[in-house]
Amino acid sequence: MAKMSPEDKLAAVQRYVNGKESSRSVAADFGISHRYLLGLVKQYQHNGVEVFVRRYTNYTKAFKLDVLNYMTEQGTSFNETAAIFNIAGASSIQNWKKQFETLGEDALQPKKKGRQSMKKESTKQHKNVLAEGSTEALQARIQQLEMENEYFKKVECLSSSQGKITKEDKVKVIYELRHKYSVKALVAFAEIKRSTYYNLVKKMNRPDPDADLKADIQAIYDEHEGRYGYRRIRDELANLGQKVNHKKVQRIMKELGLKCLVRMKKYKSYKGTVGEIAPNILDRNFTVVVPNEKWTTDITEFKLFGEKLYLSPVLDLFNGEIITYTIGSRPTYSLVSEMLEKALERLPEDHQLLMHSDQGWHYQMKQYRHTLQSRGIVQSMSRKGNCYDNSVMENFFGILKSEFLYLKEFESIKHFKEELKEYINYYNTKRIKAKFKLSPIQYRTQFTQAA
Incomplete structure (x- = not known):
């Protein structure tokens, strides 16, 4: 099953919730099982957009016990319980239940992830200050969630307007939030490299070399009321002294959202009676070398x-x-x-x-x-x-x-x-x-x- 980004999860859920497509067809388009999609839908219905924000998953023992007690008292399934408590996967709750039944409460104690740090003792002491439950850690966590939510809302707006999120779109959002949050944290959450971010920012700030050409194309398109496609616009530019490749004109028109409005319709002429008054002298010879011939x-x-x-x-x-x-x-x-x-x-x-x-x-x-x-x-x-x-x-x-x-x-x-x-x-x-x-x-x- 394909790994999905938060944006893809939201897009899949929204397509299904709209009611126009079945869960199987939507799941097939995103390379996931329809059961997994239905699980995402339940989570979305209980917790809204925040369910797709990257979450802190090192749950405490007390939290795990609360989840297991709720499931026992209410009789909810693993999937329903995961949706209610905004847990990424129902399999996590299954593991907690098995650990609790075989080894008791101590088995639910969270383990530290990753290799042991080789930093100096002073660094360890600093980390102890930010231990779980401390005021500093809580404030840092709140700021992280605020950053993720704000980033995700802006990305969601782009997704709803154009349907697909590119690296350039992510960079625009990060650039907009850079004074409020750490760029390092933003690029990590957006899953792009910092070098990629700074490279694209440089390109964003450069003047557009095609600005004048875009203005000319827009002016020609407007003058002809959308009747011109890229070939005729290229010819009009040539008449104005600008030699531009038709592929470049086509690309710029796509960027500007300009599309020829003309669609040829079937023509049916008025037909009179049939006679034999004059022969077909023209005989489809439509080539003429002088006017009025x-x-x-x-x-x-x-x-x-x-x-x-x-x-x-x-x-x-x-x-x-x-x-x-x-x-x-x-x-x-x-x-x-x-x-x-x-x-x-x-x-x-x-x-x-x-x-x-x-x-x-x-x-x-x-x-x-x-x-x-x-x-x-x-x-x-x-x-x-x-x-x-x-x-x-x-x-x-x-x-x-x-x-x-x-x-x-x-x-x-x-x-x-x-x-x-x-x-x-x-x-x-x-x-x-x-x-x-x-x-x-x-x-x-x-x-x-x-x-």
């Missing part, structure tokens, strides 16, 4: 406050930029026609463009097809029931819902539309695309300047 569009649905909203954006495959969008309470054709009209205002005259969509009924309408033909735009449609043919737009809808819809809270439909406008502006201007290490508009600007 290939656009893609689709419609997605939101459910808010018992109502439905429909979003119709158009996206440039060159940089993933949202060219424009419309939003409405019904998926009417005007939703798409207005979107197309606004998008074409940004397209130069006589510019060769491929417009891709799924086989939704909006894109099969004569008005839609005529508008494209009048501007010399080639129409392309995904194959029947194949979402991968328009995966770039599908991916945008997934990001939109994960980073915006599921992450924020809205007060009304009007508030939702205002926040949507801000998010799409953020998506175009600030949010880094991993492929480019820049936002869509930053990438387009860089390309234009280079050209």
Whole structure:
């Protein structure tokens, strides 16, 4: 059976007392028998947290007789008696009973532990002054118990907040109590070496070499409202002129308790009727070398406050930029026609463009097809029931819902539309695309300047 520290004993008992796990499962996790765990629980119920404080175990003969008499008069078991008198193990009481029955009261007299001291007679005389029962010994014992209780309470607070106690945590507690109690006594009770304590204290007092980097990481994380993981934060730092390894960014984010809040959700788009209006000219060739060469569009649905909203954006495959969008309470054709009209205002005259969509009924309408033909735009449609043919737009809808819809809270439909406008502006201007290490508009600007 594994040897347990006071902190581990308390953690095991608290897990069982919470009532969510069986004694066997908790005991298995800590490498102990479930009977031993139940014994710790009884001790905790009778004596509270102090039962796990390291105790003075050289019991007097009078104390042992009191324990045996109580057990005989009350009819309690060895385990119950140990719990009531705050004795570490029931086996000690069994030994006392056997010694008393075979050899009498004198067998209960405590024996001095360890080898006989080789110090001078003056030292022995000093020890005699602090003999058991003297005022000095009692005061020393009280101070020892106070130190142990205060240390244990502070460690218990750390345990409840983070679940695990490290050497660094113990050193912090000792450092806090160092003016009140002896460091030698504290490190001995905490079971760490004094050299370890002083070494870690030196590190504690050194200035943090990553303080500025931590501040920058926190600022980027806050600016993007928790949407960035360590890779995008690394890219943002690189754009600011700081080359930092992604593993270091990940480690610092863990230290700061920063975690990307985005969790991708399954996307389900609005589906219209199926037809054969235009072939799949795009054919999943999403690579584009110049702006406004290939656009893609689709419609997605939101459910808010018992109502439905429909979003119709158009996206440039060159940089993933949202060219424009419309939003409405019904998926009417005007939703798409207005979107197309606004998008074409940004397209130069006589510019060769491929417009891709799924086989939704909006894109099969004569008005839609005529508008494209009048501007010399080639129409392309995904194959029947194949979402991968328009995966770039599908991916945008997934990001939109994960980073915006599921992450924020809205007060009304009007508030939702205002926040949507801000998010799409953020998506175009600030949010880094991993492929480019820049936002869509930053990438387009860089390309234009280079050209």
